[in-house]
Amino acid sequence: MSRWEPNARGRLEQAAMELYGERGYEQTTVTEIARRAGLTERTFFRHYADKREVLFGGSVLLQDLLVKTLAEAPASAAPIDAVAGALHAAAAVFDARREQSRQRQKVVSANAELRERELVKLASLAAALGEALRARGVPEPSASLAGEAGVAVFKVAFERWIGGADDRAMGAYIQESLDELKSVTAAGEA
Amino acid sequence: MSRWEPNARGRLEQAAMELYGERGYEQTTVTEIARRAGLTERTFFRHYADKREVLFGGSVLLQDLLVKTLAEAPASAAPIDAVAGALHAAAAVFDARREQSRQRQKVVSANAELRERELVKLASLAAALGEALRARGVPEPSASLAGEAGVAVFKVAFERWIGGADDRAMGAYIQESLDELKSVTAAGEA
Numbered sequence: 001m002s003r004w005e006p007n008a009r010g011r012l013e014q015a016a017m018e019l020y021g022e023r024g025y026e027q028t029t030v031t032e033i034a035r036r037a038g039l040t041e042r043t044f045f046r047h048y049a050d051k052r053e054v055l056f057g058g059s060v061l062l063q064d065l066l067v068k069t070l071a072e073a074p075a076s077a078a079p080i081d082a083v084a085g086a087l088h089a090a091a092a093v094f095d096a097r098r099e100q101s102r103q104r105q106k107v108v109s110a111n112a113e114l115r116e117r118e119l120v121k122l123a124s125l126a127a128a129l130g131e132a133l134r135a136r137g138v139p140e141p142s143a144s145l146a147g148e149a150g151v152a153v154f155k156v157a158f159e160r161w162i163g164g165a166d167d168r169a170m171g172a173y174i175q176e177s178l179d180e181l182k183s184v185t186a187a188g189e190a
Numbered sequence: 191m192s193r194w195e196p197n198a199r200g201r202l203e204q205a206a207m208e209l210y211g212e213r214g215y216e217q218t219t220v221t222e223i224a225r226r227a228g229l230t231e232r233t234f235f236r237h238y239a240d241k242r243e244v245l246f247g248g249s250v251l252l253q254d255l256l257v258k259t260l261a262e263a264p265a266s267a268a269p270i271d272a273v274a275g276a277l278h279a280a281a282a283v284f285d286a287r288r289e290q291s292r293q294r295q296k297v298v299s300a301n302a303e304l305r306e307r308e309l310v311k312l313a314s315l316a317a318a319l320g321e322a323l324r325a326r327g328v329p330e331p332s333a334s335l336a337g338e339a340g341v342a343v344f345k346v347a348f349e350r351w352i353g354g355a356d357d358r359a360m361g362a363y364i365q366e367s368l369d370e371l372k373s374v375t376a377a378g379e380a
Binding site: 078079080081084115116119120123140141142144145146148149152153155156159160176177180181182183184185186187188189 | 268269270271274305306307309310313330331332334335336338339342343345346349350366367370371372373374375376377378379
């Protein structure tokens with residue numbers, strides 16, 4: 001086996017998802033994931049710290065992408081528009097991975113520990129968006145609320161995109177959720 | 191020791207908070223909590239399933255109160271106003287327990303497992319509010335977004351109330367957060 005393995009990370013992810021789906025997350029070992037991918041355990045650990053990270057490596061990339069895009073929004077953009085722009089930038093990543101996202105969601109939904117981990121990642125995302133907004137000069141509590149609102153929009157859009165029978169793109173669900181949030185908050189008493 | 195213990199639940203909670211604060215949550219046992227409260231372990235288990243439930247029993251009561259208040263809002267109330275009314279109804283409970291809430295928050299913040307449990311409770315709260323709104327005839331995704339928005343408002347208000355140097359009541363923080371969320375979402379492009 002050569003030391004350089006083409007697309008080892010992707011092959012390990014694919015093997016892990018297959019095994020998690022076939023026999024359950026708890027019952028799957030790193031040894032089995034590496035074997036299914038035709039790679040060594042050592043190669044697995046060059047890419048992932050453990051079998052859970054195969055599922056959550058993408059959350060880190062998502063957060064980095066959102067924070068980076070938010071930081072680069074025009075200085076004149078309203079906080080909610082800067083957050084919306086970041087969510088739209090991330091939408092394309094999801095559309096390119098719709099099937100993988102569905103497989104992953106099935107695994108996460110079936111396991112209490114993984115569902116908790118997902119909530120931790122979402123809370124961390126809200127905090128990171130709030131922090132990025134404060135760095136743009138947005139005062140509190142606006143920054144925290146815009147960060148939380150962004151995650152609320154993302155969460156509802158993601159659930160509808162994952163569960164959707166149609167082929168609408170993630171960006172359409174992001175826009176729909178954002179419009180609904182604006183409409184819901186505007187509908188109340190002044 | 192008589193079988194009927196006056197305010198056993200409150201005494202156990204107080205003893206648990208003291209011990210969690212003094213020696214840490216992990217290092218405290220149910221035996222020690224019961225002893226500090228001058229009660230038996232058997233009495234402890236009549237009130238709480240385990241030492242974690244001492245910290246999270248209130249979350250269940252909070253969710254019940256919010257859902258009940260929301261269900262009783264006038265049929266004509268906009269979803270966000272029904273949610274706001276429920277949050278205001280809960281505010282008085284917090285004001286009556288400010289010191290206990292601060293003690294509890296210190297314990298929860300210091301422990302990763304407890305922080306995750308708190309996030310699970312908040313996610314469950316958002317889902318319960320969404321469900322209560324759907325029961326009022328609010329369609330999706332408005333119901334889910336109003337539920338998530340309510341929890342965002344509560345989360346930010348609670349953090350500011352707990353950390354606040356002043357003596358403003360929880361209701362003032364709820365109103366401030368709600369107004370800020372409305373202002374933040376209204377400020378963007380149409």
